[in-house]
Amino acid sequence: MKLNTESNFDFSGGIIPPLVTPMLDDDSLDLEGLGKLIAHVIAGGVNGVFILGTTGESTNLSNKLKHELTQKTCELVNGRIPVLVGITDTSIVESVKLANTAKEAGASALVAAPPYYYALSQQELLEYYTDLNQRLPLPLFLYNMPVHTKTVIEPKTVAELSKLSGVIGLKDSSANSVYFNKLIHTMKGQPDFSLWVGPEEIMAEAVLMGASGGVNGGANIFPELYVALYKAAKSGDLEKVRKLHDQVMLISDSLYTIGKYGSSYLKGVKAALSVLGICSDFMASPLHNFGKSEKDQVAKAVENIKSMIG
Template identity: 50%
Template sequence: MPIDLKMNPLKGVIPPMATLLSDANTLDLQGTTKLIDHLMHGGVHGLFVLGTTGECTNIAYPMRKELIEFACRQVAGRIPVLVGITDTSPAESLSLARVAADAGADAVVAAPPYYFGLGERELISYFGRLADQLPLPLYLYNMPSHTKTSLTGAAVLELSSHPNILGLKDSSGNAVYFNGMLYAFKDRPDFTLLVGPEEMMASAVLMGGHGGVSGGANMFPRLYVDLYTAATQGNLQEVARLQQMVMEIAAEIYALGSYGSSFLKGLKASMAVLGLGNGRLSPPLEAFDAQNMKQIENRLKGLKAYQTYA
């Protein structure tokens, strides 16, 4: 039975799980099992399959279906599983949501359709119709850097009245926007507000947010869980100590090269060093070459997070 996220609102660290590949057309299922076990052992509070960090738009549909079903079997109801269904076609989003529901997922996540930008009223209409038809609860996903469309605060407020829309994941990186959402929903503890950029997670929680969808948790899940816990407890000294580790990861691992995918390249290369996958990205993205892989390995092993949590 799915976890009832209406009665038990989602909170905590919900990693956007990296999609591990054996080759361009084959999932690394053995590696995925190891990764899920790694995340669960690290104490994460949920799992987000086929998010941006999971290279959702590049993964072929048969592989998406296989990954959803495999991840749900491995998690086996121990924590909530969220599935990304973002697409340019509403019919494809609904089809993927049905796969997720049949596999035993607990909710779906959707960003605005990309390519043609939608106006505010169009966005409200789109998400409202989508939520009406979905077999699972929906979390809105604000990702303007990739979709070229922003979910306005007014749109989120209006959509929050829909009984099948349970929250927002904001990856805009705009602290003013997110703080505005925190204020708007200060009397709605049932509506989950999660932040995407991991550098913002602690401050968001200190201000009343409910957690983060932190890509770095693929490497060091316990670090991000410890940071979330310290923030919920208001332990500012511990927050400051752990935040330094998170910022060091961002500076050393995510910023190598001038690629639009530098974050993913650095993350997957680091995961490979940690024995989680082989560093491969889904085409048309390419993994780091041997020289850059060596740089990542050296940088990773110099991190305080590596020395503390690896």
């Protein structure tokens, strides 16, 4: 039975960074770095933090580390902003265990992508999320991430799942604007169900079309910029949107394209945070952080971005 589907926080809009996971080695958190990172994004005006997503390397972390990160993050945030905890797993049992830890630690909501490995049908997605939702102690955001899960949560499926008590929104990281606009159209009669976009390159566009806000990796590094861009888009200040969007694209073009890696985005974010002295850039196996020459490129890019955004 569901223990509690109420939240004390308003998830209607804003910027919620998908936090990186600061680490010292494959099974140890960089606790000092985690504290600095949380202080950094809160000072930047974000509306919440999301841990254990793609940017948080969730699939590469041990269960022990996931639970520890959840507890430490909630402790460090100390109720100042919402904490969203990713519980995506191939085992529903492990998802529920982590959800219970999140509840006990003081998190505000949970986020779950479809279980990866098997490509689930829409009917199987309905069955899975209905089963999962019944076991959760906190509100749930759906997470559409087809590049990693091989499954798209179709708009009609989202509409069906939104009828479940406690399913309160969706984060879309498909980078598919057609899909997202169809989703906005499908859900337009449900203002209490919030829609969030992951790729920062289309965040302003999505907010202008009705999205609730962004869950953008670059907000780990320059949170004030993403908050300002969201506010400009929300208010319809197109001149300011164009200016700030150009700055976000500069970050994307200069930090997320270094090296020929599928993980260049994540390596770039972590390296930039390391250059800024916020946290370690260690990455959990099978990923590895940039070497010296690539990190030198990151350092130059960070200085250039800082000079451009002021």
